[in-house]
Amino acid sequence: MANVTHARPAPLNRAGAGRFTRQERLAYTMLVPVLGSIFLIVTYPFVLAVIQSLQATNGGAFVGLQNYVTGLENPLLYEALAATAVYAALVLPTEILLGLGLALAVHRGIKSAALRALFFGMAIVPLVIPPIAVGVIARLMYAPSYGVINHILMLTGITHDEINWLGQPITAMPAVASVDVWQWTPFVYLVLFSGFLTVPRDEIEAAQVDGASGWSQFWRIELYYLRPLLILIVFFRLADVLRVFDHVFILTGGGPGNTTQLLSLYLYRVEFKFSDYGQAAALAVVVLIAISVVYSLVTRVLPLERR
């Protein structure tokens, strides 16, 4: 057996007597603003929230986990969670299916670069309108008596009486969710349309030569390449659903009763209406931990990278 000698790696070029090379120091220096910003806007507030969650609202005395117990014992929390789940169940599948369908239709059906650019521009518009403005406009559209939605429904004979969209539980949640669908389906479309453009042409052409149908091409090839983007979309939209506030506040204020009081609106009221800062902080920490756990589980279970 021949002797094998391993060459030792050359020593790093150290510019000074310190522990780091010049390149390492440069890298760390460049990271300081980013890490500092993350510390200021994420870590520091989170630590403050944890501290606040362990203190009494009045006086700031240490109360252990009392705020967590109080928060988790309140049945209104579970009503808000249930409302949020219903909202998510309405908006996420709808936005993904509509966005995917639109992206597929444009990808397959429109070859003109100008038309594609037009669709791109139109899709940007809802994304840049402040949600509060969207809520105000939607409120006018859903209003009984003079709202355009009831007017069209009655004009076309679809309904004979006005629908009290925002005033009854069975229609209030879909009405609120529809605003989200209008505003965020374009986001799904834009992301997935970009995804369609990254699917290798040779694989599609090979499938076509083999006689694969349009559906087979989509199901067996394109969807495979879109999968990481779909998971990304679910992540983004789920985070948005948990903090959706503006248009719900404008449209229904959480009503009728508590029907549309989503989690973010509930937390807002605990903090700013009930001034229970300890409980609000405790609930925020619980929500953050729950989201982190769900996300880490999802990223481990689902394939995020193309293999």
Next chain:
Amino acid sequence: MAAKGKAAHLIGITIVGNVEMFMYRSDKGAAPKTWDEVKANADKNKAANFYGYLVRGKATNPVVADFLPILWSFGGDVFDQNWNVTIDNAASLKAVKFLVQDLKAAAQPGPESTDAADRDRLMAIGQGYQSTVWPGEITSVIQNASVSQVVGKVAYIPMPAGPSGKGVGMMGNWLLGVPKASPNGQAAADFITWLTSTDTQKTYVDNGGIPARKSLLNDSALNQKNPYFSALAKSLDAVPNWRPRTDQWNAVETILGTNLNAALAGTATPEAAVQKAADAIRTLMKGAGY
């Protein structure tokens, strides 16, 4: 009623004469003196696309603002003088039923989601007969000829009387005060004196402001231009009520406004809504040391 443990004392000077009043279509009927007449007029004038009463019933603050004058006029209240919860007593429950059953029966569709802007819009396009109203709504919409079709057709009066024999408006708060820690307290006080003086307030009115001085509110020339001034002066004379002066009010209003909204929407009976609200407010106030 002063906040618990505190004596009533002056902490600010009113800049806006902000009392919740009542408006009705004077071209179609006479002024109601009582809430019974309000109900009768509502039923009488209700027609297709014309609503006898406009309920501002959106959850939390809006529905409570609409309801409190009715509650007080019916002899009910949220608390008694000792901060005991009274929203579930007989007089209060009667007021709740009056709003969510009697007035709703003649109201616009969807009162549960109606806020002040929606009410103003309905009134301004000629689809409402009567409602409660804040001065700010009058100046910005109802009497604004550029957006309103009912200028000259709406009259303003103090809150009608209820079974208690009184009509009680609600005072909104737009106050001028000087922080204790202000290094220029005297200058700030001088400024308030100047700003609330008759001459300055007249300029304020000329530029669309809502004054609190009775000499201006009762000025006949100003009443020609501002037809709600006289009602505002009478409302101030009648001594309006304030929302209960407690640091827990935001929470109380949220509880009461959520449950009233549920009763208005029909997802809870008036009795159940009132009981649920009363229980939650009692728990809240007990926790806050009341």
